[in-house]
Amino acid sequence: MTTVANPDTGRALDHPAREQIRVEAVLQALADPIRLRIVREIADRGELPCGVLDLPVSKSTCTHHYRVLRESGVIHQRCVGTSRMNTLRKEDLDALFPGLMDGVLAAPRD
Amino acid sequence: MTTVANPDTGRALDHPAREQIRVEAVLQALADPIRLRIVREIADRGELPCGVLDLPVSKSTCTHHYRVLRESGVIHQRCVGTSRMNTLRKEDLDALFPGLMDGVLAAPRD
């Protein structure tokens, strides 16, 4: 039977609070091409599980990149079943660094 | 005597053209704390020679950081006498990544 799973199996997954987000960490996170691609996809397509993007790296490297994005405050991750759903923390980022994400997302994509 | 030096002893110092500026390189350049500090100072105080900021690094490291900023397209350097004057390439950056620099510069500075 399709048991209705706990709608938020979220195990808190330490995210920085808005006040704890540092611009250097955000820039560092966004500077990697793979991570920038992840961010662009989430920005374009909304909430996404880790696996849907086929990135040219291994699963463990992928996990690493999502962690960097989460710990720097760029994305939020919540557990849903066996997946992790990722969203941009756009509100927080816009409040702290108004224009930054828009500028990054407006950049020509090769 | 105070010979009037060539007002622009600029030896071209390869800068990327606007179209060549890549957002990953800019983010990478801005992600370093020392370089971010340099950028903030130039943004606040206008054109600056390399030496006026007393940074907690050696002269050669300083040169390295200015080169990274120049080659990524964040700053422009021109030679004046024995100095190099640095300016933000704000027009180019705003055109390519509208809001990015404003967001970075608006970030709380610790």
Added chain:
DNA sequence: CGACTGGTTCGATAGGGATCGTACTACCAA
């Protein structure tokens, strides 16, 4: 000319981080 100042160049070093594979956990479905 000779000294000084601002900055570069060159090698060397150390630390960080991007990467991988393997082993593991958690949830879901049959």
Added chain:
DNA sequence: TTGGTAGTACGATCCCTATCGAACCAGTCG
């Protein structure tokens, strides 16, 4: 319960880069 799927954890490797000191170069000032 058994298997499959989504992702994590860990240890190892390798490269990139921030750093330094020493030598050097180019203007400027006396």
